[in-house]
Amino acid sequence: MKLHVFDTFAYSPSGKIIHFDVLIPEKNELQAQQYALQWLASIGEPEATIKPSGCLFCHTSASLPQFADDVLKTGFAIYxxxxxxx
Structure with missing residues (x-):
């Protein structure tokens, strides 16, 4: 499974920086941002923000089997x- 990696920086209201990659099967920056916000809410950071340049396409990986289950279940994975x- 080919995955596109989006390097993401989010900022909590308390000033905490949360750095992670969003891995998705399509090269779609808007979709990556939506998944990032969904994941942030799931970890108790629903008020965290992502600046416009905070979720950028980084590279495409031909095979990342450790993330395949998450992508198949939810449409994305987080590194x-x-x-x-x-």
Whole structure:
């Protein structure tokens, strides 16, 4: 499964920076932002914001099998980087 990776930075009202990648099967920045906001709400950060340049296409990966189940179930996967819950 080919996945497109969107490097994402979100900012909580308290000033916390949440850095993660959104992985989706289509190269669609708007869809990636919507999935990012959905995920932020699911981790208790529904008020976090993503600036217009905060969710940008990074690269396409030919195979990331560790994320395939999440993508098949929800349409996207998250690769946690800095400031994300464990």
């Amino acid at each position: 946690k980087l800095e400031g994300c819950p464990a």
